[in-house]
Amino acid sequence: MTGDVTGAGVADRSFTVTPGDPEEPTVARMLRRSEEYAHELYPVESVHMLHVEELRSPSVRFLVARAKASGAPLACGAVVLYPDRTGEIKRMCVDTGARRQGVGAQVLAALESAARVEGVRTMRLETGVAQPEAIALYRTFGYAERGPFGSYRDDPLSIFMERHLDD
Structure with a gap:
């Protein structure tokens, strides 16, 4: 993705969202904190995250929200693009100090x-039951619950969701 997506709907538009590098030190720290948080909430077998090096794959679009004033990363996320025109949201995380700001x-x-x-028509994701704010965000965007997909197995700690982008 090229260009900036500014904080539409956020009164001060104080951040931008652009392609980023998951190995850039401040972003890597945010990703590590996100992993640590996931491991606090769930057992190892219920955490399904891409490793940082996998976020640099040609089939992944990795984006970072940064404060305009300081350049500090506020959030990041990745979508994995599949040949069947589906995409899977991976590694969505927002810095604790940037939550509830859009x-x-x-x-x-x-x-x-x-x-x-990239021609994706259906977006999918897996999130955890202990993350109500993330679940609410996805529902606001029109994601609906569905069963496991791909290599995922049914897990009582997971919620699987899907959205058709044409809807």
């Missing part, structure tokens, strides 16, 4: 936009 919604909107450019 940053996560803008990263999700930008990921969907990047997926549309």
Whole structure:
């Protein structure tokens, strides 16, 4: 995805969402904190995250929201693009200090936009039951619960969701 997606709907438009590098030190720290948080909430077998090096794959679009004033990362997310015109949201995380400011919604909107450019028609994701804010965000965007997909197995700690981008 090229260009910026600014914080539409956020009164001060104080951040931008652009392609990023998951190995850039401040972004890598955010990703590590996200992993640590996931491991606090769930047992190892219920955490399904791409490793940082996998986020640099040609089939992944990785985006970072940054504060305009400082350049500090506020959130990041990735979408994996599959040949069957589906995309899977991976590694969505928002810095604790940036929550409830619309940053996560803008990263999700930008990921969907990047997926549309690549011809994706259906977006899927797996999230955990202990993350009600993430679940609410996905529902707001029109994601509905569905069963496991791909290599996922049914897990009482997981919620699987899907959205058709044409809807």
